[in-house]
Amino acid sequence: LTTRNSAVSEYTERDLIARIQQRLPPAPDWLLVGIGDDAAVVEPERNRVEVLSVDAIVEGVHFDRAFVPPEAIGHRALAVNLSDLAAMGAAPRLALLSLALPRDLQVAVFDGIADGLAALAARHRVHIVGGNLTSTAGPLTIDITVIGTVKRRQAMTRDGARAGDELYVSGSIGSAGAGLELLREDSGRQTDDLGLTTAYLRPEPRVRLGLLLGRNRAASACVDLSDGLADGLHRIAEASGVGVAIDEDKLPIDQAARRLFDRRGVDPTVAAMSAGDDYELLFTARPRLRHRLGAALRHGGAPLTRIGVCTERRDLTIARSDSVEPIASGYRHFR
Amino acid sequence: LTTRNSAVSEYTERDLIARIQQRLPPAPDWLLVGIGDDAAVVEPERNRVEVLSVDAIVEGVHFDRAFVPPEAIGHRALAVNLSDLAAMGAAPRLALLSLALPRDLQVAVFDGIADGLAALAARHRVHIVGGNLTSTAGPLTIDITVIGTVKRRQAMTRDGARAGDELYVSGSIGSAGAGLELLREDSGRQTDDLGLTTAYLRPEPRVRLGLLLGRNRAASACVDLSDGLADGLHRIAEASGVGVAIDEDKLPIDQAARRLFDRRGVDPTVAAMSAGDDYELLFTARPRLRHRLGAALRHGGAPLTRIGVCTERRDLTIARSDSVEPIASGYRHFR
Numbered sequence: 001l002t003t004r005n006s007a008v009s010e011y012t013e014r015d016l017i018a019r020i021q022q023r024l025p026p027a028p029d030w031l032l033v034g035i036g037d038d039a040a041v042v043e044p045e046r047n048r049v050e051v052l053s054v055d056a057i058v059e060g061v062h063f064d065r066a067f068v069p070p071e072a073i074g075h076r077a078l079a080v081n082l083s084d085l086a087a088m089g090a091a092p093r094l095a096l097l098s099l100a101l102p103r104d105l106q107v108a109v110f111d112g113i114a115d116g117l118a119a120l121a122a123r124h125r126v127h128i129v130g131g132n133l134t135s136t137a138g139p140l141t142i143d144i145t146v147i148g149t150v151k152r153r154q155a156m157t158r159d160g161a162r163a164g165d166e167l168y169v170s171g172s173i174g175s176a177g178a179g180l181e182l183l184r185e186d187s188g189r190q191t192d193d194l195g196l197t198t199a200y201l202r203p204e205p206r207v208r209l210g211l212l213l214g215r216n217r218a219a220s221a222c223v224d225l226s227d228g229l230a231d232g233l234h235r236i237a238e239a240s241g242v243g244v245a246i247d248e249d250k251l252p253i254d255q256a257a258r259r260l261f262d263r264r265g266v267d268p269t270v271a272a273m274s275a276g277d278d279y280e281l282l283f284t285a286r287p288r289l290r291h292r293l294g295a296a297l298r299h300g301g302a303p304l305t306r307i308g309v310c311t312e313r314r315d316l317t318i319a320r321s322d323s324v325e326p327i328a329s330g331y332r333h334f335r
Numbered sequence: 336l337t338t339r340n341s342a343v344s345e346y347t348e349r350d351l352i353a354r355i356q357q358r359l360p361p362a363p364d365w366l367l368v369g370i371g372d373d374a375a376v377v378e379p380e381r382n383r384v385e386v387l388s389v390d391a392i393v394e395g396v397h398f399d400r401a402f403v404p405p406e407a408i409g410h411r412a413l414a415v416n417l418s419d420l421a422a423m424g425a426a427p428r429l430a431l432l433s434l435a436l437p438r439d440l441q442v443a444v445f446d447g448i449a450d451g452l453a454a455l456a457a458r459h460r461v462h463i464v465g466g467n468l469t470s471t472a473g474p475l476t477i478d479i480t481v482i483g484t485v486k487r488r489q490a491m492t493r494d495g496a497r498a499g500d501e502l503y504v505s506g507s508i509g510s511a512g513a514g515l516e517l518l519r520e521d522s523g524r525q526t527d528d529l530g531l532t533t534a535y536l537r538p539e540p541r542v543r544l545g546l547l548l549g550r551n552r553a554a555s556a557c558v559d560l561s562d563g564l565a566d567g568l569h570r571i572a573e574a575s576g577v578g579v580a581i582d583e584d585k586l587p588i589d590q591a592a593r594r595l596f597d598r599r600g601v602d603p604t605v606a607a608m609s610a611g612d613d614y615e616l617l618f619t620a621r622p623r624l625r626h627r628l629g630a631a632l633r634h635g636g637a638p639l640t641r642i643g644v645c646t647e648r649r650d651l652t653i654a655r656s657d658s659v660e661p662i663a664s665g666y667r668h669f670r
Contacts, residue, residue, distance in 0.1 A: 032384060033492055036574070038422040038559055039388035039483075041490050044379040049367060052465060053374035054431040054480060060472045087373040096389040098433075098478045130387060137395045138473010143433045145389060145480040148374075155376050157368055224373055239371070 008110055009103035013133050019111060020097070020128070023118035028127055031094075040129040042094065048149035051090035055080045059139035067183040070112025072201040077113075077142040078120045080226060082205035083279040087224040089156040089214020090148030092124045092207060097131035100141040113142070124207055154214040156283070161221035161240035163312040165284040168293075169252060170206050170302040173229050174268070175199035177275025178257035181264070193256045203279040209300035210281060218292035219283035229273045230327050232282040233316055240284075244327070246308030248320045269320070273327070284310055343445055344438035348468050354446060355432070355463070358453035363462055366429075375464040377429065383484035386425035390415045394474035402518040405447025407536040412448075412477040413455045415561060417540035418614040422559040424491040424549020425483030427459050427542060432466035435476040448477070459542055489549040491618070496556035496575035498647040500619040503628075504587060505541050505637040508564050509603070510534035512610020513592035516599070528591045538614040544635035545616060553627035554618035564608045565662050567617040568651055575619075579662070581643030583655045604655070608662070619645055 008016060017035060027034050033041035044050070057063055057077050065073070078095065085092050097117070101110065121128060126146065179200030182193055206224070213219040221240055223232045229251075233244050253272045261268040280302070285293060297304055308318075316327040343351060352370060362369050368376035379385070392398055392412050400408070413430065420427050432452070436445065456463060461481065514535030517528055541559075548554040556575055558567045564586075568579050588607045596603040615637070620628060632639055643653075651662040 032487070033423075033490070037492050037494075038419040038557075039386045039425070041423065041485075041492075042385045042387060043487075044383075044385055048379075050377045050379055051374045052377060052429075052431060052482075054433045054465060054467045054478075056433050056435060056467055056469050056478065058435055058469050058471050058473075061470055084373040088368075088376065090374070094387075096387060096480055098389045098391050098480075100391060100393055100476055130389060132389045132391050132478075134391050134393050135396055136393050136473055136476065138393075138471055138476070141435055141471065141473070141476060143389075143391065143467075143478040145431055145433075147387075150376075152367070152378075155368070157372050157376075159372075222373075 006107055007104045008101050008107055009135065011107065016110065016133055020114045020131070023114050024128055025122060031127060031129055035130055042129060045093070045149045047151065049152045049155060051085055051088045051148045051150055051155065052145065053081055053084035054143065054145040055084065056141060056143040058141045065140070068201060070109045071116035073142070074113035074116025075120050075202050077144055078117050079203050079205045079279060081144045081146040082124055082126070082207055083224040083226060085146055085148040086206045086210030087156065087222050087281055088150065089154050089210050089222070090150040091211055092126040092146060092148045094127050094129045094147050095121065096145045097128055098143040099131070100134050100136035102140055103135050105140060150214060154217065156214050156219050156222040158221050158223050158236050159239040161236055161242050161284040161310045163242050163310050165220050165286055165310040166306050167244060167246060167282065167284055167308045167310065168304045168306050169229065169280055169282050170209055170300070170304055171280045172252045172254040173225065173278050173280060174257040174261070174272025174275050175254045176203060176277035177271060178260045180277065181260060195254065196256055196260070200277055203277065205279055206281045206302060209296055209302055212296040212300050213283060216292045216295055218289065218296055219285055222281055222283035225278045225280045225282055226276060228276045228278070229282065233327060234329060236282065236284065237316055240310070243311040243313045243315045244308055245311050245317050245319065248318055250305060250307045252303070252305040341442055342439045343436050343442055344470065346442065351445065351468055355449045358449050359463055360457060366462060366464055370465055377464060380428070380484045382486065384487045384490060386420055386423045386483045386485055386490065387480065388416055388419035389478065389480040390419065391476060391478040393476045400475070403536060405444045406451035408477070409448035409451025410455050410537050412479055413452050414538050414540045414614060416479045416481040417459055417461070417542055418559040418561060420481055420483040421540050421542045421545030422491065422557050422616055423485065424489050424545050424557070425485040426546055427461040427481060427483045429462050429464045429482050430456065431480045432463055433478040434466070435469050435471040437475055438470050440475065485549060489552065491549050491554050491557040493556050493558050493571050494574040496571055496577050496619040496645045498577050498645050500555050500621055500645040501641050502579060502581060502617065502619055502643045502645065503639045503641050504564065504615055504617050505544055505635070505639055506615045507587045507589040508560065508613050508615060509592040509596070509607025509610050510589045511538060511612035512606060513595045515612065516595060528595070530589065531591055531595070535612055538612065540614055541616045541635070541637060544631055544637055547631040547635050548618060551627045551630055553624065553631055554620055557616055557618035560613045560615045560617055561611060563611045563613070564617065568662060569664060571617065571619065572651055575645070578646040578648045578650045579643055580646050580652050580654065583653055585640060585642045587638065587640040
C-alpha cells in the first residue's frame, strides 16, 4: 500500500518505529525493557559513573538537506553526541532518539537517516533503547540523548588545566568547515576534496582517543571542538582559570582546507580556528606526565599536535609570523 | 541592554542557560558534574534499575501558544515525561532538556516556560542536569529526557495482565480533552469550568500512585493515558495477550466534561475514551491481590475506579446500555 517514495504521514507511528528497530542489533542483556513500553528499563553498570549529554540538530541551522544526504544526517546527529562523551573520556552505552518529522518527509529519507544512525551506533556499540516520534510544521529536528560510563576518577572535565600544561588537538582543524564551503557550492558533489566533504558529512567522534586519555589520566582538561578551536580554548581557559598561548605554525590545518580558504581570500588560520563541526578533541597535559600520552598516540586513531601552552596570565593569544594577537571570544550569540 | 520584552536571539546561549540555572535548586550530591561541561556526570543509585523516557512537545501539534500560557507549556513538557515514569513505578531523578526556540521568541515567554518546568521539577525532586539550546525556523519544540529509578522487581510493564485481572483507571477521563475544547474557544479564559482547563494545562503526573502500585506489587500491568483510554486498553491487551471488557457505567467521566460533550452533540463515552492528554494511569490487578491496592487507594492522590476486566477472548469490548460494542483500535496515524 505504501511505497518507499511515500511520505511518513502515510504510516503509523508503530510502522515508523518498526523501521528503526529492524536496523538495530539484538538487545544487550543489561536492557531489561526496550522500545515498546512507556519507558526503557536498564541495569546500570557497576563501579562506573554515568555521563549524559543531549544534542539536537535542526534542518536549516545545523544541516541543509540540499547537500547533506539522509544517511549523513543520521550519522551526524549521533556523532555530535558521541563527541561529547569522548571529551569526558566515557564509553558510549545507550541512546534515546527523538525525531520531529515534517509530514511530507519521504520515508526513503527517514530510512536513510535511520541507516546512518544505526551504522554509527553499531560501530560504537551504542544501543538505542527508546525514543519518540512526532510530526512538526517546521524543519526536520533530531534530538539525541546519549549515556556513557566511565570510572569515576577517569572522567575528564574542562577545569583541570594549570599554567604550564601543554595544549594538544587531535586530527586536523578547519577541514569540516572547508568541506561545508565546498558542499554549499553546487560543485560540492563533484569535488576531488573528498577528505574535506567527508570531514563535514561523516565526522568520526574521537571516542577511542577520549577513552585512552581518560583511562591513562593523561589529560588535565578536555573539550570537543564542536564550535571550533577558538571556542574550545576559551572554554578550557575560563573553566580552569588559565590563559593560553598558541602558535600559528603548529596548527594542524589540512593542506586542502588551507588552499580552499586561500582561494576564498580568507585568512586560513582565522577560518580554521573559528569553523565548527570538527569534532576533534582539545586537551591539556602536564609536561612531566607526557609519557602518559603514549597509548593515545599509538591507538587513539588520530594524530595529536601540540599547539601551545597554558599560561598564568589569563589572556588567550596566538603567535603569528610577526605579531602576537588575541584570540577572539568564543561566546556566540544564540543562533 | 536587553529587556524582558526582547527576543531570545538578542541573548547569548550562556545567558539563556543561566536563566534556567537560576531557577534550579542546589545540585544534589550524586551530581558530580552539572551544566557547563561537555556532559553531565552522575553517580547511579545503588540497588536500583534505571527507567528512561524521552518525549517532545511541539507547538502546533501538542500545544497552541494562543491559549496555553508559557508556564503551562513548561509544566506540560515535563509532566508528559513524568507520567511515563509513573506508569513504570519509577521515582523520578533527573532530566535533560533540549529546546528549539524560534529566534523571535520573547525572553519573557522563555522565562515562563522555565518557571513552569522548574516548579514541577522541584515538586517531584527531578534535577535538570543538562540540556541543549538551538534556534529553529519552525515551531517551539521542547524535548525532555527523564530518568527515574526503581527496584528491579517493582518495575511495572504493560505485558503482565492475565484473563480475570481487573482494570482500574485513576482520576477521571476526558477532562483534559474537554478542557482543550473550552480553551480553543475564546471563552476558554472566562470559563467557570476551571477544573477542565486545569486538567489540560497542568496535568498532575501520577508519580506517587505509580510508586505505590509498584512498591506493593499491586498491578500486573500499567500504562499511562497520554493517548486516551481506548489506546491504553489496546496497548495492555496486545502486550499481555488478553482481551478487555469494560462497562460504560463505570467510566469516571467528570460531570462537567460530560455536559460539555453533550452540548457539542458528541457521545461523551466515545469522546472521553478517545481524548488524549489525561495522563492518568490505567492498570490491571489480580482480584485475589486486591488488598495490595490499599496504600495506593489511601495515599495515591487520586481516586481509583474499577472499569472492567481482562478476558481470555482477545477482543476489546464496552458494555453500553443495550449493546456490547467493540473498542476502536488505538493505532493512530503518524501525526
